[in-house]
């Protein structure tokens with residue numbers, strides 16, 4: 616598909632995933648053993664697109680160090696760095712000098728999806744659209760951009776994060792642009808496609824279409840979604856061309872040790888060189904490389920950062936443990952607790968219950 620190039624926006628700070636995003640940009644966090652972005656890039660390649668431009672800003676150097684010229688993924692990747700983040704629209708405008716194709720497929724770099732991208736492109740062409748947006752239906756659309764369409768799929772209205780959504784169709788973070796539209800985005804200044812560009816294009820009467828489907832889709836922006844998405848990849852619920860038919864309760868990487876009687880379920884991932892103690896219970900846990908879960912500890916729907924340690928019989932549920940943090944024996948961390956990198960909580964130092 617030489618007439619189509621891809622742009623992936625990866626310049627965000629990923630504040631909702633702090634503290635994990637203090638040391639690594641969100642699209643590089645490991646998911647099912649690979650930097651998250653690898654899953655998206657493989658999907659782009661599977662759709663026949665070879666040329667990809669990454670719009671970077673926050674921790675820009677990390678991307679090029681890892682992906683280089685893209686040849687490992689049979690892609691041709693180049694990078695454009697924003698010294699100051701320009702937002703989603705500004706980021707797209709900023710990479711324009713690197714683009715030569717007439718059709719540009721733009722992606723938010725934090726979406727895990729199963730849609731066949733060729734179908735979105737086919738609709739874009741069939742409708743002779745100026746812009747085609749991928750839309751998905753969700754049960755609670757309030758946190759997203761709501762998009763209403765008519766019977767022909769033409770977009771009527773775009774409402775970013777509204778309390779009273781008129782539809783359950785939301786912006787899935789993937790768009791096909793006619794190149795000329797990108798040229799019209801103001802240069803060198805912050806622009807939001809969601810708040811400025813899309814409403815403006817609709818106001819001008821442009822041909823904007825929505826592609827709706829029911830394939831797997833998840834925005835990986837929060838710890839809860841990150842944990843679910845990772846677990847879905849391991850269990851084969853979320854498809855990824857970068858993984859070879861993965862489908863199981865747990866994925867244990869090389870060099871990791873799992874002690875006797877440890878239970879690993881719910882799409883748990885154990886990173887390289889991590890250690891899981893005897894009798895530990897991991898349910899939907901994401902354990903990064905070199906972390907240690909000691910004997911009898913329980914980790915549920917939580918992320919344990921690089922080299923962090925969870926002590927003997929401690930419990931972490933719906934939590935995020937930063938890189939190198941230490942959770943002492945018998946501690947309990949529940950309901951969205953976030954521990955910053957390197958912080959050490961002494962044995963029994965945090966409890967939710969008194970029975971011990």
Ligand code: GTP
Pocket residue numbers: 624625626627628629630631632641642670671672697700701702703706723724725836
């Ligand atoms: P939060 O701070 O948690 O909201 O995360 P975020 O900074 O990643 O923002 P958001 O999830 O809204 O961004 C959606 C996608 O656009 C992500 O892949 C971001 O990396 C990317 N993005 C957001 N802002 C910018 C920007 O200013 N420049 C570029 N190049 N990409 C951006």
